[in-house]
Amino acid sequence: MTVIWTTEAVVVRVVRYGERDAILTLLTETGLVTAMARGAARPTGRLSAAAQLCVQGTYVLYQGRGMGDVRQAEVTRQRRALHEDVVKAAYAAYLCDLAARAVPERPDAPPAAYRQFVAVLDGLEADHVPVDVLARAFELKVCAWLGVGPDWRVCIRCGVPLAETREAPRYDPFEGGLICADCASATGSAAVRGWPLPRKISAVLHLLAQADIAKLHRVDLSGAMRDALSRILAHQLQEFAGVGGRARQVLDEIVASLPHPPAEDGRDLDT
Ligand SMILES: [Zn+2]
Known part of the structure; x- marks a missing residue:
């Protein structure tokens, strides 16, 4: 036919x-x-x-x-801005590669995939939100579509809401999710105790995972928060969904090789 x-x-x-x-x-x-x-x-x-x-x-x-x-x-x-700026071009190439690997063939795409991808490219062009934060928001969508996006608000071991715990959560690189300080200290080896994280990361991950990328505007995050998000999501996608690895490494190398713009350090979320 x-x-x-x-x-x-x-x-x-x-x-x-x-x-x-x-x-x-x-x-x-x-x-x-x-x-x-x-x-x-x-x-x-x-x-x-x-x-x-x-x-x-x-x-x-x-x-x-x-x-x-x-x-x-x-x-x-035509999205010329994404071809003329080195950093934007690197992010755009990475995000295209991620979409090409992570979205299913038609007609099986998640309903939001196209709209969220268009929104992330629009965001790269518009400059309202830092490029790495846009990429993290899209990576979080991809985690959810591929079934490797846990509920970032709770400890994946004991289920306690992380907003109610006194100490910062940690990331468990073997299970792929956040764990509370009690669960982290209950285990023996440092490896199993997970990665130390900024205090508000649970709220930030949840917010970015739920957000409509088209509606993200002022997103004010500290350098430490942005580094932690980057590290967690690179690992989460590569380890549990098998996507992103090499392309993400190339992106990180390009960005690291460029002269750094003056630091614009945010305050994280006041939640
Ligand atoms: Zn726990």
Whole structure:
């Protein structure tokens, strides 16, 4: 059976195919789809503008047996800012890779996947929220979609609400979740006691996991909090969902190699 269909989509992967063509992975509202964009690898190709990472548009796909073909495409968002700034480009490439690995093929995507991914790219362009915080918010969505997002508000061992405990929680890298100080000290080895964390991390993880990324505005977090979020989520995704590892390492190396902007240290949440 052959069908022609039209979909809104964002390009999350581009693989050159021969001299002229490119194979695109498109994130649509219902999930990922792969399609050949003929001539797109040539700068003058009719589809070349629509075959760039992060570009958003309306794609007309011709689907026969096997891989579909992009027949036409109308770009609605070129997202130039994401290609011109080194840090944004690195984050955008990482997030596209994460989406391409973590979102299921159509029609099985979680309902929010497309909208949250578009929101994270919009956020990278807009500059209202630090790029690493946006990435962490999207990583938390991915954790939930892949079934490795625990309830960050409670100790995963004893279930106590972490907002009610006096001491800061820890992260258990073997079980993949936060544990209260009592559970941490009840175990013998330092490894099992988990990673020390900032006091309010439970509330921050829960807030970012629940947040609509499009509605995140002022997010004021300390450097220590942002480091802890980064470390936890890199581990959580790689260890328990098997995604992100290499791409996340590349991102971290690029960001670490750049001169650091003046520190803008926030106060974490006043919750
Ligand atoms: Zn506990």
